Amino acid sequence: MTTVSLSVEAVWKSFGSESVLRGIDLNVHEHQVVVLIGASGSGKSTLLKCINGLEPVDAGRILLDEGLDVTAFKTNLDAVRRRVGIVFQAYNLFPHMTVLDNITLGQRKVLGRSRQESEDRARRLLARFGLEEKAGEYPDRLSGGQQQRVAIVRAVAMSPEILLFDEITSALDPLLVGEVLDAVRELKEEGLTIVMATHEMGFAREAADRVCFLDGGVVLEEGTPEQVLVAPHEQRTREYLARFLG
Amino acid sequence: MTEPGSAPVAAARAGSGVSADMPYVDPARVRYRQRKAWRDAAIGIISLIVTATVVTLIVVRTPGWSAVQETFFSPEAFSESFPGLLEAFWLNVRIFLIAEPLILIVGLTVALVRRLKSPIFLPLRILATVYVDVFRGVPTLLVILLLGFGVPALQLQGAPDEVLVWGVVALVLSYGAYVAEVFRAGIDSVHPSQRMAARSLGLSSWQTNRFVVLPQAVRNVTPPLLNDFISLQKDTALVSVLGPIEVLRQAQIDASFTFNYTPYVAAACLFIALTIPMTRFTDWLQERQRRQRGSGFAT
Numbered sequence: 440m441t442t443v444s445l446s447v448e449a450v451w452k453s454f455g456s457e458s459v460l461r462g463i464d465l466n467v468h469e470h471q472v473v474v475l476i477g478a479s480g481s482g483k484s485t486l487l488k489c490i491n492g493l494e495p496v497d498a499g500r501i502l503l504d505e506g507l508d509v510t511a512f513k514t515n516l517d518a519v520r521r522r523v524g525i526v527f528q529a530y531n532l533f534p535h536m537t538v539l540d541n542i543t544l545g546q547r548k549v550l551g552r553s554r555q556e557s558e559d560r561a562r563r564l565l566a567r568f569g570l571e572e573k574a575g576e577y578p579d580r581l582s583g584g585q586q587q588r589v590a591i592v593r594a595v596a597m598s599p600e601i602l603l604f605d606e607i608t609s610a611l612d613p614l615l616v617g618e619v620l621d622a623v624r625e626l627k628e629e630g631l632t633i634v635m636a637t638h639e640m641g642f643a644r645e646a647a648d649r650v651c652f653l654d655g656g657v658v659l660e661e662g663t664p665e666q667v668l669v670a671p672h673e674q675r676t677r678e679y680l681a682r683f684l685g
Numbered sequence: 686m687t688e689p690g691s692a693p694v695a696a697a698r699a700g701s702g703v704s705a706d707m708p709y710v711d712p713a714r715v716r717y718r719q720r721k722a723w724r725d726a727a728i729g730i731i732s733l734i735v736t737a738t739v740v741t742l743i744v745v746r747t748p749g750w751s752a753v754q755e756t757f758f759s760p761e762a763f764s765e766s767f768p769g770l771l772e773a774f775w776l777n778v779r780i781f782l783i784a785e786p787l788i789l790i791v792g793l794t795v796a797l798v799r800r801l802k803s804p805i806f807l808p809l810r811i812l813a814t815v816y817v818d819v820f821r822g823v824p825t826l827l828v829i830l831l832l833g834f835g836v837p838a839l840q841l842q843g844a845p846d847e848v849l850v851w852g853v854v855a856l857v858l859s860y861g862a863y864v865a866e867v868f869r870a871g872i873d874s875v876h877p878s879q880r881m882a883a884r885s886l887g888l889s890s891w892q893t894n895r896f897v898v899l900p901q902a903v904r905n906v907t908p909p910l911l912n913d914f915i916s917l918q919k920d921t922a923l924v925s926v927l928g929p930i931e932v933l934r935q936a937q938i939d940a941s942f943t944f945n946y947t948p949y950v951a952a953a954c955l956f957i958a959l960t961i962p963m964t965r966f967t968d969w970l971q972e973r974q975r976r977q978r979g980s981g982f983a984t
Contacts, residue, residue, distance in 0.1 A: 491885055520887040531882035535900050544896060545886035597886060 442504070444469045444601055444632045445490065450499035450510075451656075452485055459485045461656030462499065467601070467634055472627050474643040475636040476667075477653035478679060483636035484528075486653070487603045490634070491525045492516035503600070521549060524599035528606040530586045532578040532593070538565070539574040542593045550597065557596070564592045568622050584615030588622050595626065602626065604635040620646075640683050644668050652676045755945075762947035766939040770948060773935035774955045777921040780853055780931070784921075785914060787857045792864025797894075799869060813865070820862035826923050829855040833927035852924035860917055867913065871906035872898060904974065911967040915960050922956075932956075 447465040451458070459482045467473050475483045488494040490501055492509050501509040509519050533541050539561055546557035565571050568588045578586050587607055594602060604623065608616045620642050627633060627646055637643060643650055643664060650667040652660045652675075660673045671677050744750060798806070798813040820828065832851040836844060845851075875898050883893040925934040932952045939948035 493881055493885060517884075517887045517889055520885055525885045527878065527882065527885075529878060531878045533879065533882070533897055533901075535904060545888060548892050548896065549887040593886070 442469050443467070444471075444504060445634070446502045447486070447490070448500045448502070450486070450489060450501060451497045452482075452489060452494065453497060459656055460489070460496075463653075463657050465651065465658060467632060469632055470630045471648045472633045472635065472646055473649045473651060474647035474664075475634065475651050475653055476638070476640070476643060476679070481653040482656045483653055484605050487525060487605045487634065487636060490601075491523050491603060492519050493525070517549070521597065522600045523603065524594035524597055524601070525603040525605060526587070526590050526594050526607050528609050530578070530583075530590045530610075532586055532590055534578055537575050537577060538570070538581070538589050541578065541589060542596050545593070545597050560596055561592070564596055565589075567625070568592055569618075582615060583611045584618045587611065587615075587619045591619070591622050591626075595631075599631075601632045601634065604633065604637070606636050606638065608637065608639055638683075640668060640680070652679065654679070757946050757950050759945055759947045762939075762943055762945040763951050765943075766936070766948040767951055769939065770932055770935050770951050770955060773930055774932040774952070776929060776931040777918070778959070780849075780856070780921040780924060781918050784853050784856045784860070785917060787853075788860045788864050788913075788917070789910075791857060791861030792868050795861065795865035796868035796872060799865070800872060802890075817862045817865055820858050821866070823859070825856070825859040825920055826926065828859050829923050830926060831855070832858075833924075848927040849924065849929050852927050852929070856917065856920065856924070860913060860920075863913055864910065867906050867909050868902065870909075871902035874905045875901045907974075908967055908971050911963065911970070915963050915967075918959055918963070919956055 443466055445465075445467040447463060449462045449464060450460050451462055452460040459480075463482065463486060465473075465486070475486070477483055485494060489496050490509065492514075496510050499510065503509060503519065503522060507519065507522075508514060509516075532538075533544070536544065539558060542561035542564070543554065543557040546552045546560065547554060550557075552560070562571065562574060565574055568591070570585060570588055570592070573581060573585060573589070578589065581589065587610075591607070607623075608619050611619060616639065620639065623633070623635065623642075624646055635647075645664075647664050649661060650664050651658045652667055652671070652673070654673075654675050660667055660671060660676045667676065668680065671680065795813045795816060798809050799817075801810060829852055832855040833848045836851050837848060879897055879901065880893055883897040884890075888896070922931065922933040925931050925937075928934075930938070932955055936948040936952040940946055
């Protein structure tokens with residue numbers, strides 16, 4: 440087995456009196472695509488935000504490369520976020536900037552790349568995802584699928600070690616889901632380490648190395664796509680999957 | 686984007702020789718729309734002329750009209766006082782031009798201070814809050830009187846004893862409190878997901894404010910800010926209570942010499958001449974923003 444890129448150890452997180460994560464464990468190996476499935480409220484999004492340091496955990500640890508502890512009190516979270524990219528359900532592009540500026544801002548201000556260098560990289564990535572003509576557009580002029588692909592490019596441009604996808608197709612018109620999933624496939628081919636929360640079972644089946652079913656704030660069942668999606672052991676997993684087939 | 690039409694439309698298009706890429710409108714409908722546009726324009730103009738004529742006739746035939754005309758709209762009094770008023774108005778313009786940038790700086794600084802999170806800045810946050818509460822609550826005229834007459838009376842060493850300086854300071858303090866609140870509302874209007882997206886890229890809190898939150902906040906509040914500018918242009922006249930001969934004071938002097946109120950009307954015209962372009966500019970800016978970014982912000 441390859442090295443562990445990310446390990447989540449007994450993480451708890453609650454909002455007010457509502458416990459969302461209840462001692463969850465998760466290991467992600469390098470170059471793996473791990474898909475998180477589970478009902479809304481099962482903690483998928485919260486887990487991803489904890490990994491990126493956008494939400495502080497209440498207990499437990501999250502380690503990058505078996506070394507850097509995201510959850511330690513003194514960790515510089517900006518340094519963590521340089522290594523862990525995230526793409527959100529609602530794209531969250533900066534509306535006052537062109538597509539190109541959206542993609543170069545982080546590269547220039549965080550990574551210290553020159554304008555020329557970051558623009559070259561942005562244009563190369565845009566071209567790869569079929570968006571080369573949109574570099575000068577403002578996000579509001581793009582379709583949802585295009586905006587989400589720009590958001591993916593923005594995250595990828597930062598050369599992250601791990602990419603987190605938080606239900607990135609859930610806000611999209613069904614016709615536009617395909618183009619965004621194609622972009623994720625492309626990144627998988629390239630060997631990026633990806634953790635993805637999604638409701639796209641077909642995609643999980645085909646593209647995931649491992650599928651984790653989250654329920655009640657823990658990983659209730661995990662394994663290969665066949666193990667979890669075709670022949671699940673747990674009753675809760677079967678109930679959840681039945682709702683997709685029904 | 687135009688989709689390929691249904692069979693009859695496609696046939697009509699082929700007949701009209703219009704390119705398939707062009708939007709297609711029935712020629713009869715085009716003629717109807719043109720006729721309607723002309724008719725609407727004609728009705729509007731006729732209605733305007735009739736109304737204006739009727740109102741003018743009524744006003745002119747009113748028994749007191751000649752007295753009103755003589756008192757407020759005397760051409761002689763107007764041409765006599767206008768050059769002096771124009772010169773005095775230049776002082777209002779200068780007060781405005783000096784005060785406005787200072788107000789923007791004070792307003793933005795106070796708004797940012799009120800958003801500081803670190804506990805070490807608690808005294809600054811309290812100071813900023815008290816400042817806004819006090820200066821929004823006190824009439825501008827009162828602040829002008831208090832500083833303009835009060836501070837020079839202290840005869841402080843090094844402090845300017847020019848009342849005009851203190852008049853400007855009073856305007857800056859009074860308007861700075863308003864503008865701080867406008868900026869604060871603008872900062873709050875930027876959706877938290879924008880801050881989250883910026884931080885997720887590794888931008889620091891300061892960089893997030895500088896490159897993501899503030900540019901959007903300022904755009905969002907440009908119309909209310911310009912509204913405050915317009916208000917400030919008028920309130921430069923308040924400085925007249927301290928004695929400087931700006932346009933209102935000049936009009937007052939002229940009127941008291943001639944017992945004719947036309948100079949006031951002339952002064953009013955000068956203010957309007959300055960504020961109307963500003964108002965139109967605000968409208969234009971808003972319209973351009975709306976067009977540029979479609980319906981508004983995506984979150």
